[in-house]
Amino acid sequence: MDFKGSDILSVDQFQKEDLKLLFDTAAQMEIYATRQRVTRVLEGAVLANLFFEPSTRSRVSFGAAFNRLGGEVRDTTGFRFSSMAKGESVYDTSRVISGYSDVMVVRHPEEGAVKQFADATKIPVINGGDGPGEHPTQALLDLYTVMKEHGRSLDQIDGLSIAMIGDLKNGRTVHSLAKLLSLFEDLSFTLVSPKSLRMPDEVIERVRSRNHQVQETENLAEGVKNADIVYMTRIQEERFSSPEEFARHRGRYSIDRKFYADQCKEGAVLMHPLPIDGRPGAQEINDDLHGHPKLAVYRQTDNGIPVRMALFSLVLGVADKVHDVAKDALWYHPEQVDSE
Numbered sequence: 136m137d138f139k140g141s142d143i144l145s146v147d148q149f150q151k152e153d154l155k156l157l158f159d160t161a162a163q164m165e166i167y168a169t170r171q172r173v174t175r176v177l178e179g180a181v182l183a184n185l186f187f188e189p190s191t192r193s194r195v196s197f198g199a200a201f202n203r204l205g206g207e208v209r210d211t212t213g214f215r216f217s218s219m220a221k222g223e224s225v226y227d228t229s230r231v232i233s234g235y236s237d238v239m240v241v242r243h244p245e246e247g248a249v250k251q252f253a254d255a256t257k258i259p260v261i262n263g264g265d266g267p268g269e270h271p272t273q274a275l276l277d278l279y280t281v282m283k284e285h286g287r288s289l290d291q292i293d294g295l296s297i298a299m300i301g302d303l304k305n306g307r308t309v310h311s312l313a314k315l316l317s318l319f320e321d322l323s324f325t326l327v328s329p330k331s332l333r334m335p336d337e338v339i340e341r342v343r344s345r346n347h348q349v350q351e352t353e354n355l356a357e358g359v360k361n362a363d364i365v366y367m368t369r370i371q372e373e374r375f376s377s378p379e380e381f382a383r384h385r386g387r388y389s390i391d392r393k394f395y396a397d398q399c400k401e402g403a404v405l406m407h408p409l410p411i412d413g414r415p416g417a418q419e420i421n422d423d424l425h426g427h428p429k430l431a432v433y434r435q436t437d438n439g440i441p442v443r444m445a446l447f448s449l450v451l452g453v454a455d456k457v458h459d460v461a462k463d464a465l466w467y468h469p470e471q472v473d474s475e
């Protein structure tokens with residue numbers, strides 16, 4: 136694909152060579168993401184970061200990635216504080232915002248709504264999550280994390296085994312990630328969920344049509360036993376119509392240190408898009424795993440910065456100019472608490 140000027144709405148847009156370009160660019164962004172150097176390549180550019188659903192990491196990491204390229208960010212959060220609360224249409228909101236900004240990131244509770252934003256403007260629109268639909272940039276940073284955690288190149292993703300666990304029906308991150316991974320060869324997917332929260336057939340069909348193995352089970356121990364990657368997800372409370380139904384599933388799947396040691400394959404990498412439901416009775420990933428070398432979830436969130444920087448720089452056509460306007464970062468910056 137030609138990234139320059141493109142909307143990023145679905146992982147269906149990517150071929151393997153696009154991922155290679157994106158991840159090579161992301162690797163080049165690591166020195167800025169880790170605050171060793173500063174670049175001003177997007178000086179003067181404005182990102183409109185429109186989040187109509189709750190978010191912490193996606194909103195802040197899109198914004199921080201844009202800032203680290205030297206651009207500025209204007210955020211809105213929720214319907215309540217936007218003119219949509221006064222009945223404004225998607226067309227009008229999108230057209231108006233595109234007069235103020237150079238690129239838009241939109242998160243919206245309805246599947247397909249981000250495409251409507253994109254249809255109403257010529258500036259690039261990036262899908263930051265559309266209801267239970269897709270979350271393409273999360274899938275990109277997840278795949279980038281898989282590569283880094285396993286010390287593999289893109290050509291070495293073939294043959295991996297991944298367990299996806301939890302609310303596979305409503306979780307948009309697993310929809311995007313399964314579709315993106317299906318570009319590779321000979322993968323084995325184990326889908327662990329209650330029957331009523333199964334991965335949509337359309338996603339399973341896609342994966343199977345590319346000759347990958349797909350097994351479904353409700354049993355966590357069975358699901359993780361051969362997996363190189365254990366990808367946990369949150370039960371998506373906000374998509375349930377009745378609190379009772381949500382309560383039935385909450386806490387159904389949870390991994391702690393003992394379970395990891397007893398049941399997971401040696402060296403299995405533990406991932407989760409976050410947020411974990413950390414309230415008592417849920418905890419898909421138990422707090423006792425903090426500091427565990429195979430708990431990749433915080434490295435995964437950190438990877439959101441170089442990957443989103445790469446995407447912005449490609450979409451705005453400056454990827455080859457990033458280093459031309461760079462200098463050393465001068466401020467004090469400590470290590471992360473979980474650095475090994």
Ligand code: NCD
Nearest residue numbers: 193264270308369408409410
């Ligand atoms: C996810 C999302 O919003 O889809 N979070 C994220 O963006 N990392 C996952 C979730 O909310 O469970």
